[in-house]
Amino acid sequence: MAVSLADLRAEQPGVFSHACPTRTVLDHVMSRWGVLVLCTLAEGTKRWGELRREVEAISEKMLSQTLRTLVADGLVDRHSYPMVPPHVEYRLTERGQQLVDRMMPLLEWISVNAAEIVGDQRTP
Amino acid sequence: MAVSLADLRAEQPGVFSHACPTRTVLDHVMSRWGVLVLCTLAEGTKRWGELRREVEAISEKMLSQTLRTLVADGLVDRHSYPMVPPHVEYRLTERGQQLVDRMMPLLEWISVNAAEIVGDQRTP
Numbered sequence: 552m553a554v555s556l557a558d559l560r561a562e563q564p565g566v567f568s569h570a571c572p573t574r575t576v577l578d579h580v581m582s583r584w585g586v587l588v589l590c591t592l593a594e595g596t597k598r599w600g601e602l603r604r605e606v607e608a609i610s611e612k613m614l615s616q617t618l619r620t621l622v623a624d625g626l627v628d629r630h631s632y633p634m635v636p637p638h639v640e641y642r643l644t645e646r647g648q649q650l651v652d653r654m655m656p657l658l659e660w661i662s663v664n665a666a667e668i669v670g671d672q673r674t675p
Numbered sequence: 676m677a678v679s680l681a682d683l684r685a686e687q688p689g690v691f692s693h694a695c696p697t698r699t700v701l702d703h704v705m706s707r708w709g710v711l712v713l714c715t716l717a718e719g720t721k722r723w724g725e726l727r728r729e730v731e732a733i734s735e736k737m738l739s740q741t742l743r744t745l746v747a748d749g750l751v752d753r754h755s756y757p758m759v760p761p762h763v764e765y766r767l768t769e770r771g772q773q774l775v776d777r778m779m780p781l782l783e784w785i786s787v788n789a790a791e792i793v794g795d796q797r798t799p
Contacts, residue, residue: 552774553779553782553783554717554776554779555713555714555715555717555718555775555779556714556715556718556729556782557693557718557729558718558782559782566786567711567714567731567782567786568731569731569732570734571789572789572790572792572793572794573785573786573789574707575713575793576785576788576789576792576793577710577711577785577789577790578707578708580704580785581705581706581707581710581778581781582700582706583701583702583705587680587691587701587703588703589705589766590679590680590691591679591681592681593678593679593680594681600732605680607691607692607693608692608693610692611685616725617695619782624683624792624795624796624797625792625795626792646788646792649788650711650781650783650785650788651679652678653781654781655677655678655679655775655778655785656715656780657705657777657778657781658677658680658683658691658701659683660773660774660777661697661700661701661704662683662687662690662691662697662774663694663773664702664770665695665696665697665699665701667698668696668700668748668749668750668770669696669700670696671748671749672747
């Protein structure tokens, strides 16, 4: 397993360098909203309104934008049912599931350590 | 292991909700520059100038800001040697190393899959 960026670059020169596709994908998925939307969809298929509620404090604009990017990246599937009112569902693709499997250990670590990290800065 | 955000919330209600410390830490570390700086430091101690070169295309301002945040979070150690010209070194703390260990599988996955993800969008 690679243990640093240099290891990845030894195998694949230029990876995560400027203008490399890896940078583009990194920006799409390693953002507050990208991570939270993906990890919410890990639970199963969700409607737009459910995502809006569960990814607390995300704006309508940011949710639409984040979903559009994740769908274009082939990480999330959008299914629209032809009915009135419109019913649109989102779910992880297999590729999205692979990514989320690698995200959850990171989120778990943050959930365990965040209070200590933020707390450290309050004490002089 | 938690497999979705809902699993984490079952153990720790409110985790990754608005105003929770987990959100703050998520913003600090899950950003293009946070990830790239941390994973570059995984290789070992680096001087400011080395980081600036190796995290290609980062601006001086963004590097300073990213390092300041990571130092305040206790993820990176800053050591300044009293000499002329000043010599400042950065390295991962134990906490930072733990985090990077959980980041590398994600970066590896992105490095393997990015070309296909970005390529998919070029074909009609």
